Amino acid sequence: MKNVSILILLNLILFAKGTKIPTDVLDLNDKFVDVANEGSWFIKFYAPWCGHCKKLAPVWDQLAHSLTEKNSLVRIGKVDCTRFASACTHFKVTGYPTLIFFRNGVQIPYEGDRQKQALLNFVLKASSPTIGTLDSTAKFSELKKSSEKDPFFVYIDGEDKDQTLFEEYKNVAESLFAETRFFHATSIMPFPANVVLRKRPAVVVFKDNDYYVYEPEKEKLHGWVNSERWPLLPQVTPSTLNSIATSTNKLLVLVVLDSIYIHNSSSEVGRFYKLAKDASKLVRQDSDLHSQFQFGWLDDLHSQFQFGWLDGNSIVNSIVMGEMSVPNILVFNVSNYEFYLNNDVPSEMTAQSVYTFLQTIADKRVTPLGGRSWPQRIRRMFYDITTNLYEMFYHQPILTCCLFGVPLAFFSIITYSICSSDFSVDREDVYPEDEEEESQDEEDDSIHKNGKKKCFASIHILDDGHEKDE
Structure with missing residues (x-):
C-alpha cells in the first residue's frame, strides 16, 4: 500500500512538472485524494473563471517559492475543480477559492487574510509541532519580539505532579495550533526576573510586552486562550x-x-x-x-x-x-x-x-x-444593492454599462414595440363588404315577401266581408 502511495505521489509531481510556466506550486489532479493523508499539504481549490482565484494566483506562487527557500516539508498545490470535480466533491468544496491545510489526514480550512505574509505565518504554525519546547532565554527573547502582533502561550511545570492542567492545555493546543503558538517550559529559568508566578504549574500568555496568568477558578482554559490569543489592538480585516x-x-x-x-x-x-x-x-x-x-x-x-x-x-x-x-x-x-x-x-x-x-x-x-429587525434588513438590502452598483460603475464603468445597458436596451425595444402596436379591429375585418351587401339583399327580399303576404291576406279578408254583406 505504501509503494502504491509513493507511485501516486510521483505521478502527481510529474504531472505538476509538465506545466508550461515554471512554478513551485504542484498542479494536482483527482489522484490527490489518495495521498492527502500523507505529510503536509496546503491546497488551493479553484476555478479558472473565478476572479478571486486569479487575484490569489501570484500570491500562491510567491508562497510556494518562499517555502521552497525555507526547505519546508509543506507542499503547496492547486486543484482545478472544473477539470477534477471528483477531488473537489470529495473534500466538499462549495466555493472558490477554498484553501485547506492537510496535516497527516487532518483538514484545517484557512479563512484568514490572503496576503503572502499571513498565509506564510499560517503554514509555519500549522506545520510546526503542536506544542514547542521553550528551554532557553535566547529563544524566549526571540519569541517576545513578535509577541505584540502574535501572542504565544507557555505551560510552565511545577512541583505538583498533577497532569490535569497539562492535559487540558494539550487539548486546547491541538484545536488551535494553526491559530496561535503553544510552548512548554520545564522551569522558570528561560523567563526574565519580572515574570512572577504565585504558583505552578501555570499557563501564561505573553503579548503586548507584558504577560498574563491563567486563573482556573474563573473560566475554562479553552475560553481563556480564545480570548487572550489576540493582541490588545489587532488589525481587523473582512476575513478576521x-x-x-x-x-x-x-x-x-x-x-x-x-x-x-x-x-x-x-x-x-x-x-x-x-x-x-x-x-x-x-x-x-x-x-x-x-x-x-x-x-x-x-x-x-x-x-x-x-x-x-x-x-x-x-x-x-x-x-x-x-x-x-x-x-x-x-x-x-x-x-x-x-x-x-x-x-x-x-x-x-x-x-x-x-x-x-x-x-x-x-x-x-x-x-x-x-x-x-425587518425594516433594518430591508434598508440594508437596498443599501447593499445601491453600494454594489456604485462600486461597479466606479471601478468598471464600460463593462458595467455593457452589462446593464444591453439587456435594458433590448427590454426597452420590446416594451416600445408592444406599446406602439395598434390592436384595434376595423368593421371591415370582422364583416367583409360583400358579406354585408348579401346580408342587406337577403333582408330586403324578406321584407318584400312579407309585404306581399300581408297584401294578399288583406284582399281575402275584404272579399270575405263583401260576400257576407251580400
Missing part, C-alpha cells in the same frame, strides 16, 4: 472580523484609521491610534483591578470588549449604512448587528472618554442602533 468576535465572544471596539498615517504621531490618525492603544490598556487594567480586589459581582470591561483597528472606513460604512469619517470609533455587536456611536467629536476624544463611553455601554445606558 467574525473570527475575532466569535472567538472572544465580545463586542468589537473598531477604531477607524488609515494605515498610511498610523505611525505618524503628528497626524490626526497617528494621534487617534495612540489614543486607542491607551484606551485598550485602560480596559485591560480594569480587568487587573477586578482580579486584584476580587470584584466577583461585576463584569470587567476587558471581558466585554475587544479592540481592533481598521484600515479605511469601508467595513464601518457597511455597518452603519452611511459614511463615517476617518479617524473614528464604533462599537459593534457581530451577533445581532447592533452598534454604538460615540457622540464626542473624534478630535476631542481622549483615552479616558473612550473608557467612559464603554462603561456606559456595559451599564446599558446607551441605546444601540442597527439590529436585524
Whole structure:
C-alpha cells in the first residue's frame, strides 16, 4: 500500500512538472485524494473563471517559492475543480477559492487574510509541532519580539505532579495550533526576573510586552486562550472580523484609521491610534483591578470588549449604512448587528472618554442602533444593492454599462414595440363588404315577401266581408 502511495505521489509531481510556466506550486489532479493523508499539504481549490482565484494566483506562487527557500516539508498545490470535480466533491468544496491545510489526514480550512505574509505565518504554525519546547532565554527573547502582533502561550511545570492542567492545555493546543503558538517550559529559568508566578504549574500568555496568568477558578482554559490569543489592538480585516468576535465572544471596539498615517504621531490618525492603544490598556487594567480586589459581582470591561483597528472606513460604512469619517470609533455587536456611536467629536476624544463611553455601554445606558429587525434588513438590502452598483460603475464603468445597458436596451425595444402596436379591429375585418351587401339583399327580399303576404291576406279578408254583406 505504501509503494502504491509513493507511485501516486510521483505521478502527481510529474504531472505538476509538465506545466508550461515554471512554478513551485504542484498542479494536482483527482489522484490527490489518495495521498492527502500523507505529510503536509496546503491546497488551493479553484476555478479558472473565478476572479478571486486569479487575484490569489501570484500570491500562491510567491508562497510556494518562499517555502521552497525555507526547505519546508509543506507542499503547496492547486486543484482545478472544473477539470477534477471528483477531488473537489470529495473534500466538499462549495466555493472558490477554498484553501485547506492537510496535516497527516487532518483538514484545517484557512479563512484568514490572503496576503503572502499571513498565509506564510499560517503554514509555519500549522506545520510546526503542536506544542514547542521553550528551554532557553535566547529563544524566549526571540519569541517576545513578535509577541505584540502574535501572542504565544507557555505551560510552565511545577512541583505538583498533577497532569490535569497539562492535559487540558494539550487539548486546547491541538484545536488551535494553526491559530496561535503553544510552548512548554520545564522551569522558570528561560523567563526574565519580572515574570512572577504565585504558583505552578501555570499557563501564561505573553503579548503586548507584558504577560498574563491563567486563573482556573474563573473560566475554562479553552475560553481563556480564545480570548487572550489576540493582541490588545489587532488589525481587523473582512476575513478576521467574525473570527475575532466569535472567538472572544465580545463586542468589537473598531477604531477607524488609515494605515498610511498610523505611525505618524503628528497626524490626526497617528494621534487617534495612540489614543486607542491607551484606551485598550485602560480596559485591560480594569480587568487587573477586578482580579486584584476580587470584584466577583461585576463584569470587567476587558471581558466585554475587544479592540481592533481598521484600515479605511469601508467595513464601518457597511455597518452603519452611511459614511463615517476617518479617524473614528464604533462599537459593534457581530451577533445581532447592533452598534454604538460615540457622540464626542473624534478630535476631542481622549483615552479616558473612550473608557467612559464603554462603561456606559456595559451599564446599558446607551441605546444601540442597527439590529436585524425587518425594516433594518430591508434598508440594508437596498443599501447593499445601491453600494454594489456604485462600486461597479466606479471601478468598471464600460463593462458595467455593457452589462446593464444591453439587456435594458433590448427590454426597452420590446416594451416600445408592444406599446406602439395598434390592436384595434376595423368593421371591415370582422364583416367583409360583400358579406354585408348579401346580408342587406337577403333582408330586403324578406321584407318584400312579407309585404306581399300581408297584401294578399288583406284582399281575402275584404272579399270575405263583401260576400257576407251580400
